[in-house]
Amino acid sequence: MKYYNYENFKNDTNKLIKKVRPLEFEMIVGIARGGLTLAHSMAEGLDIREVQTLRTELYDKTCKREELSIFDSCKFDGEKRVLVVDDIADSGETLDAIMKHLKSKYSDIEFTSAALFYKKTSIYEPDFWINEANEWVEFFWEKDFKEG
Amino acid sequence: MKYYNYENFKNDTNKLIKKVRPLEFEMIVGIARGGLTLAHSMAEGLDIREVQTLRTELYDKTCKREELSIFDSCKFDGEKRVLVVDDIADSGETLDAIMKHLKSKYSDIEFTSAALFYKKTSIYEPDFWINEANEWVEFFWEKDFKEG
Numbered sequence: 001m002k003y004y005n006y007e008n009f010k011n012d013t014n015k016l017i018k019k020v021r022p023l024e025f026e027m028i029v030g031i032a033r034g035g036l037t038l039a040h041s042m043a044e045g046l047d048i049r050e051v052q053t054l055r056t057e058l059y060d061k062t063c064k065r066e067e068l069s070i071f072d073s074c075k076f077d078g079e080k081r082v083l084v085v086d087d088i089a090d091s092g093e094t095l096d097a098i099m100k101h102l103k104s105k106y107s108d109i110e111f112t113s114a115a116l117f118y119k120k121t122s123i124y125e126p127d128f129w130i131n132e133a134n135e136w137v138e139f140f141w142e143k144d145f146k147e148g
Numbered sequence: 149m150k151y152y153n154y155e156n157f158k159n160d161t162n163k164l165i166k167k168v169r170p171l172e173f174e175m176i177v178g179i180a181r182g183g184l185t186l187a188h189s190m191a192e193g194l195d196i197r198e199v200q201t202l203r204t205e206l207y208d209k210t211c212k213r214e215e216l217s218i219f220d221s222c223k224f225d226g227e228k229r230v231l232v233v234d235d236i237a238d239s240g241e242t243l244d245a246i247m248k249h250l251k252s253k254y255s256d257i258e259f260t261s262a263a264l265f266y267k268k269t270s271i272y273e274p275d276f277w278i279n280e281a282n283e284w285v286e287f288f289w290e291k292d293f294k295e296g
Contacts, residue, residue: 006154010292017293032199036178036188043181045293051180052221053201073200075221144158145165145193 001136009140012116012130013038017045019128020114025083029054029074031098034087037141038116042085050079054102056094068097076106084113087139089129092122099124149284157288160264160278161186165193167276168262173231177202177222179246182235185289186264190233198227202250204242216245224254232261235287237277240270247272 020042027050030039036053043051055071076082084102089095095113102111117137118129168190175198178187184201191199203219224230232250237243243261250259265285266277 013293030184033188033191033197036191036199037185040181040184040188041289041293043184044289049181049205050203050219051184051201053199055198057197071198071223073221073223075219141189141192145161145189 001138003138003140003143005140009037009041009116013041014045015130016114016116016128017042019130020083020112021046023081023083023112025081025112026050026079027052027076027082029082029084029102031056031084031086031094033141034139035085035115038085038087042083042114048083054084054098056098068093070098070101072101072105074102076109079109081110081112084111086113086115086126088117088119088133088137089115089122089124089126090117090119090133092119092124095122095126096124149286151286151288151291153288157185157189157264161189162193163278164262164264164276165190167278168231168260169194171229171231171260173229173260174198174227175200175224175230177230177232177250179204179232179234179242181289182287183233183263186233186235190231190262194231196231202232202246204246216241218246218249220249220253222250224257227257229258229260232259234261234263234274236265236267236281236285237263237270237272237274238265238267238281240267240272243270243274244272 032055113126114128115126117133119133180203261274262276263274265281267281
């Protein structure tokens with residue numbers, strides 16, 4: 001397991017900001033919870049004021065397969081280009097479902113995805129990513145606030 | 149000017165988590181942008197999955213005084229206790245307007261506010277805060293992602 005500390009995050013997020021900057025997004029949607037610190041940091045770096053969140057949940061369908069539900073409270077108001085960010089595309093199911101949902105529900109908007117990590121076995125490859133994940137990544141926000 | 153780095157943030161956020169934990173919140177609303185990293189970190193520490201955002205903007209009303217607009221895309225679904233977080237209550241106008249707005253629009257929900265910094269001259273005192281701000285605070289997210 002790799003502990004991914006704030007310094008790692010800072011360096012990689014600055015790389016990701018450089019990659020996406022030419023596309024000039026008007027809003028960032030951060031996937032809760034893993035994508036929220038990244039959404040904030042990229043919004044600061046790209047000078048984007050609008051940040052909203054999306055959340056998914058896995059429901060156990062009475063002994064059958066699990067189903068992914070998307071809780072979408074996003075409000076768009078004329079935006080043309082929106083950046084969707086998450087920490088990692090691991091299985092890729094969350095990002096895959098969210099990107100399909102957003103592109104179908106808001107077909108006038110161009111959605112682009114970005115993540116810090118991408119696993120080669122993911123069913124979805126983010127449009128922009130920085131690191132290939134070869135082992136389990138423990139992000140600092142998952143560890144540093146459990147002390148209380 | 150005080151540079152507030154990640155280590156300062158980590159220590160103070162853990163203190164804030166300890167203070168609010170007994171109240172058992174079901175959702176966190178982070179005020180964009182300054183409250184977003186705090187919202188994520190507290191959600192991890194308190195094990196709260198629901199995180200949404202609120203945003204304000206100051207409009208210049210044709211040479212008269214500025215007016216604060218609240219962009220509220222929050223969706224509530226039976227929550228009883230919601231925690232509203234921001235980095236700092238400086239003038240306090242943002243938090244004051246947001247708390248009044250939320251309490252009046254969603255009168256069935258109990259809203260509680262928390263911030264890392266509170267300035268004694270603020271017109272609004274958060275229910276929970278950690279540090280008194282005596283000088284300008286530069287948060288790490290305002291500085292660390294401007295390198296690109």
